[in-house]
Amino acid sequence: MDGKGKSKMPPNDDDHNPNPKRTRSSSSSGERIESGEEAIVEGGVEKFKLVFCNQPASTIFTNNKIKAENGEALVVAIFDATTNDIIRTGLMASAAVELGLVNGDYDGTNRSVSELNRNVLSAREGKRPLMHGDGIKFLLENGYGPINCVCITDNSSWTKSKKFRIIAKIIDEKILAMFPTIGVAVSQSFRVMDHRGEVNKKHHPPSREDEVWRLEGIGKDGAYHKNLSSHGIKNVGDFLLKYHEIGSALLKKVAQQNQN
Incomplete structure (x- = not known):
């Protein structure tokens, strides 16, 4: 940390690029800054930026x-x-932040805040607000802001890309009056599925105690699942034992039994 209350991040591959779009380095406290975020500004010189x-x-x-x-x-x-x-002290280190969602195919090519705002998604007609929870607006603490108690209420299947991205932007009017070009953080894209599908979710990696249908390629209550269960292969552990006992070819025949 230097005398200005900042935690220095070591140089990274983007340091040779005069206009880097992504930060791939680690802070002195060990946090890894992963790729996928875009710093979005409204013109002028960007002095500060939020980053996931x-x-x-x-x-x-x-x-x-x-x-x-x-x-x-x-x-x-x-x-x-x-x-x-990382700005750890002063007004900026405790700034108010607000979250939102944009379409997953928003790539930040047009880096203006006005363009970003036009891409912020609203709830579909008759639906609840897209984001819900006490953590949609929060204050940074020593420059950091954990995102807690926030959920998404609708799936992403209705968007063009079938995915969302999360944005995080400074909303503190006092700070924005002094620094109008603070970069907005944009996450990597991700898919949102209806929570009813969570019960059928595959596990990565699966445990030996998981039911055998948790493995990729075996649907719950499907033909493979029923055939394997009828031969006593009910969980992943059973599947592994049978694999080592009879080999992959015979195990495949067991799973495909009575299949045309």
Whole structure:
């Protein structure tokens, strides 16, 4: 940390690019800044930017809390856009932030805030607000903002890309009056499925205790599932034992028994 209350991030591959779009480095406290975020500004020189420190899971279920792929909370942080330092003290380090959703195919080619705002999604007619929860608006603390208690209420199948992206932007009017060109964070795209489909979700990786239909290619209550179950292969552990006992070719025949 330097004398200005900033946590220095080490140089990365984008340092040789005068206009990097993505940050791929780690802060001094060990957080990995993953690819997928775009810094969006309204013209002028970008002095600060919000960045997602991690990325949402590739598939999220409606009405479940938004999490990263590893189950941890998503985190955004405010950076000095020139030095890639995290701003840990001062007014910016405790700024108010608001979340929103854009279409998954929004690539940030037009990097203006006005263009971004035109792409922010609203709920479909007759539906609840797309995002729900106390954490849609929050204050940064020491430059960081964990995203807690936020869920998405509708699936993403109705969008052109079938996916969403999360945006995070500063909404503190006092700060924006002084710094109108603060970069907005845009996450990687992800799919949102109806929570009723979660009961049939495949596990990656599966455990030995998982029912055998949790494996890819075996549908719950489908022909393969029924054939395997009739031969005592009810979970992943049973499947592995039988695989080592008879080999893949014979196991495949068991699964496909009575299939045309």
